[in-house]
Amino acid sequence: MNETTVKTLTDSLHTASDAAEQAETGWIMHHILDSNELFGVIPLPQIHLFGIDLSITQHVVFMWIALVILTVIFTAVSKSYSKSFVPRGVTNFFEVLVVFVRDEIAKPTIQKGYEKFLPYLLTVFFFILVCNFLGMVPFGATATSNISVTATLAIISFFVIQIGGIMKNGLFGYFKGLIPHGVPFWLLPIMFVVELLGLFTKPFALAIRLFANMTAGHIVILALIGLIFILKTLYVAPVSVAFALFIYLLEVLVALIQAYIFTMLSSLFIGMAVHQEH
Amino acid sequence: MLGMSKVLLAFSGSAQGGLLDVNPGLMIWTVITFVILLLILKKFAWKPILDSLNEREKFIKESLEKAEVAQKEAEKMIADNKASIEKAEEEAQKIIAQSREYAEKLKSQILEESKTDAKKIMDDAASEIERKNKEAFSSLKEQVAAIAIDAAEKIILENLDREKQSKIINKYIEDISKN
Numbered sequence: 334m335n336e337t338t339v340k341t342l343t344d345s346l347h348t349a350s351d352a353a354e355q356a357e358t359g360w361i362m363h364h365i366l367d368s369n370e371l372f373g374v375i376p377l378p379q380i381h382l383f384g385i386d387l388s389i390t391q392h393v394v395f396m397w398i399a400l401v402i403l404t405v406i407f408t409a410v411s412k413s414y415s416k417s418f419v420p421r422g423v424t425n426f427f428e429v430l431v432v433f434v435r436d437e438i439a440k441p442t443i444q445k446g447y448e449k450f451l452p453y454l455l456t457v458f459f460f461i462l463v464c465n466f467l468g469m470v471p472f473g474a475t476a477t478s479n480i481s482v483t484a485t486l487a488i489i490s491f492f493v494i495q496i497g498g499i500m501k502n503g504l505f506g507y508f509k510g511l512i513p514h515g516v517p518f519w520l521l522p523i524m525f526v527v528e529l530l531g532l533f534t535k536p537f538a539l540a541i542r543l544f545a546n547m548t549a550g551h552i553v554i555l556a557l558i559g560l561i562f563i564l565k566t567l568y569v570a571p572v573s574v575a576f577a578l579f580i581y582l583l584e585v586l587v588a589l590i591q592a593y594i595f596t597m598l599s600s601l602f603i604g605m606a607v608h609q610e611h
Numbered sequence: 612m613l614g615m616s617k618v619l620l621a622f623s624g625s626a627q628g629g630l631l632d633v634n635p636g637l638m639i640w641t642v643i644t645f646v647i648l649l650l651i652l653k654k655f656a657w658k659p660i661l662d663s664l665n666e667r668e669k670f671i672k673e674s675l676e677k678a679e680v681a682q683k684e685a686e687k688m689i690a691d692n693k694a695s696i697e698k699a700e701e702e703a704q705k706i707i708a709q710s711r712e713y714a715e716k717l718k719s720q721i722l723e724e725s726k727t728d729a730k731k732i733m734d735d736a737a738s739e740i741e742r743k744n745k746e747a748f749s750s751l752k753e754q755v756a757a758i759a760i761d762a763a764e765k766i767i768l769e770n771l772d773r774e775k776q777s778k779i780i781n782k783y784i785e786d787i788s789k790n
Binding site for chain 1: 629630631632633634635636637638639640641642644645647648649651652653655656657658659660661663664667670
């Protein structure tokens, strides 16, 4: 090791510790968290109703963007079906995804009566997918990296699961079916509590999984890019950019996988609630 | 250590709330957005798309079934054709055999007829020859008689005695019958 590299290293370490002491990592959270400004510039309206902060935040705007994108795309796709029996272009691409959700997610997990839940599953899949990808666009924000959003989606999923199960098996039949067959009599009270808790842990896991996966990648990318500024040296830039690019590509995969997993698990839980016999 | 705690502080709370803070307003907006999206897509997208997908799948399935039926029909037709061709060939063979038999019969009949005809002709010829022979014999006899009369006339003319005369006549007759 020659003198200059040793000097650069010690300098870098000094600047790093200085930066940490000055709490300059706050900008990462600023990028991850919700904000009242769009793109950090345009102020958004703040609404307070009945003691609840109903402000339109950046994540709300991005959910609306997702809503508009999905509405435009899928009305166009459904229109193209009335024009021609044979799909082409964009229709073909989205048909693959729709058929994937239908044949690979809903059909094998819910089996009989899956058609009723298909609109919900398709909507949740495409909504999460578009929200995930909107977070990867420059100046974009990831609504699905907000625990409030993922928790709400999980709660909606929870209600779909319970209502689906109750509508199929009846209120009493559904709760009776929660306890697996062949359980000893004295275990019944414990099993009932465990199974009841299980009903709530499932959506809880859904919410945390989606939130953590969508947040983690962003933090890692920001941290890698932040290294350049924290260490105040350009020499680390190629490494930072290369790693950030790698994580970015990984995030493209994660965005797809998480949309799939959320839909898949929701569908699986619906299937378990609807067909309790196994 | 101080820096680390500040990082944690940034996680747990800031002006916008921490990473794990739940914002009820945002949750309400999420519900509203999601439900609107669900209703819009259900009405304008999922129903027509899924319907047309099912319709197309049904169409493809039906087409395949139809094609299978058509193929089976075609195969049956080919088999039928083959059978009829075989039948026709058999018939042709039968006809050929029949005609051959007939020809054979005809041939033998004709042969028979011609044989009998020939026999008849030969018989006719034989009887004609016989008749001609007889005629010739009788004319010869007449000629012999005439010659004999001539000879008798000559002998008479020569005036021989009776004994000599009869001797000569006998000799003549004998000669003639010898010939």
